[in-house]
Amino acid sequence: RVDIPRDYNAAQDLLARNEGRYGKVAFIDAVSGASLTYGDLAKQSYQFANALRAKGFTPETRVMIAMLDTLEWPVVFLGCILAGVVPVAANTLLTTKDFEFMLRDSRAQALFVSKPLLPVFESLVGTSGTLKDVYMAGDDAANSVAALIAAGSPVPSPHDTSADDPCFWLYSSGSTGTPKGTVHLHSHLIQTAELYGRGVLGIREDDVVFSAAKLFFAYGLGNSLTFPMSVGATAVLLPARPAPAEVFNTLLKYQPTIFYGVPTLYAALLADANRPARAQLNLRVCTSAGEALPAEIGRRWTEAYGCEILDGIGSTEMLHIFLSNRPRQVRYGTTGQAVPGYELRIVGDDGRECGPGEIGELQINGPSAALMYWNNRAKTKATFAGEWTRSGDKYTRDADGYYTYGGRSDDMLKVGGIYVSPFEVEACLMTHAAVLEAAVIGVADTDELVKPKAFVVLKAGQAASAEVLQMHVKNALAPYKYPRWIEFVPELPKTATGKIQRFKLRASTPP
Ligand code: 3SK
Secondary structure: OOOOOOOOHHHHHHHHOOOOOOOOEEEEEEEOOEEEHHHHHHHHHHHHHHHHHHHOOOOOOEEEEEEEOOOOHHHHHHHHHOOOEEEEEEOOOOOHHHHHHHHHHOOOOOEEEHHHHHHHHHHOOOOOOOOOEEEEEEOOOOOOOOHHHHHHOOOEEEOOOOOOOOEEEEEEEEEOHHHHHHEEOHHHHHHHHHHHHHOOOOOOOOOOEEEOOOOHHHHHHHHHHHHHHHHHHHEEEEOOOOHHHHHHHHHHOOOOEEEEEEHHHHHHHHHHOOOOOOOHHEEEEEEEOOOOOHHHHHHHHHHHOOOOOEEEEEEOOOOEEEOOOOOOOOOOOEEEEOOOOOOOEEEOOOOOOOOOOOOOEEEEEEHHHHHHHHOHHHHHHHHHHHEEEEEEEEEEEOOOOOOOEEEEOOEEEEEEOEEEOOOHHHHHHHOOOOOOEEEEEEEEEOOEEEEEEEEEEEEEOOOOOOOOOHHHHHHOOOOOOOOOOOEOOOOEEEEEEEEEEEEHHHHOOOO
């Protein structure tokens, strides 16, 4: 674990580590080709921090970032932290209803939003209680992020935060569909960079990194911002959706040495008829997280590109990966071993620690565990139990210390690496006039990757096709949540008290 002084500002540290590299490129926009040097980054981040102060934003107040992965993202995030203002990084794939909840829950006083995302927020501006100002990214109007940066003094004057001060929030998906504001401290970013970024990936100054996971995800934030900045490497940012063509173009054009993906994407990349040859890429190491990597995908990728995929698992609560395969020790089909600096245990239903081969819940003890869920005492107590954080994931460990994923302890699904609550999808299906009841489970597709499947009971005399119901969900929720298959059934299996027995649906659904 890293010793961090009591007086500590995370953004100041990340910028100070690169004081000798002001001419070096820190970030590149993969679409426009524009770049930001470490010198530009430091200057603009301090300008942004000073402009925030001049506008009256005081330390410890929250602001929301709902921005695409452009060069302005790191400036806004670091600038807020320098000013002691707490950025709440929001998942840009969500809906107006989700953002309304997050703005109210966090009491964000400002919103920094990319121009293409503005329509999703339009109805909230002026209606969310504490939201004072909206600044547009990717624009140079008077109320833009660019104008704010230009207005600020570049004098470095970080707020005197402590290592234990709240630094930023991320929203973690809740099993009821209500996101939980996960509060991280100033000390957490650098802990993840040292323990996983340096300790497992061996990231170094001459690396060029590219993450398909966006900066608003804990996975993407470490991949593209903390880890490269901690050693002075260069990160390529892709503002667009990471479809296979865009990912391959970026790998070809910028020749990253580290690529961070998720299993669904690796499967899509391998299936792409136009994929480049091994000699055209310059990959040194690849990572996967979000959901368990099927062994076959790992093997095929290594065969195709001569580069291992280090499968691991992290969480929004722990900020990054705490269990991972390591270079030259990869065992596909497992999630690897504990990341040094994190202690893991597997706990059975009886509360006792499991031995080798016994299945139980994975719990983590490490220096990057979130302080709490904002405004949610019950869920905080249920997840953060003293030194130990409950993952909600079931695991077994073998005699060599390799862990194998065994499913979730609750009904949550991971789709393309992102949590989906079956209850939220069911509730959405039931808002359709023809639907009486619905139950959603996870079903593995041909690549062994889990996608939502819905069982639907229609109201008597009503009709609706699977396509209509799928579109209904896509229009109401973040599109990745829609059920890929819908089976119409006369009734759902239930307990005597009327609870849906999803386990029976799972058991009767062939893999
Ligand atoms: O989903 C994961 O495995 C993950 C990895 C790193 C950081 C955050 C998360 C949720």
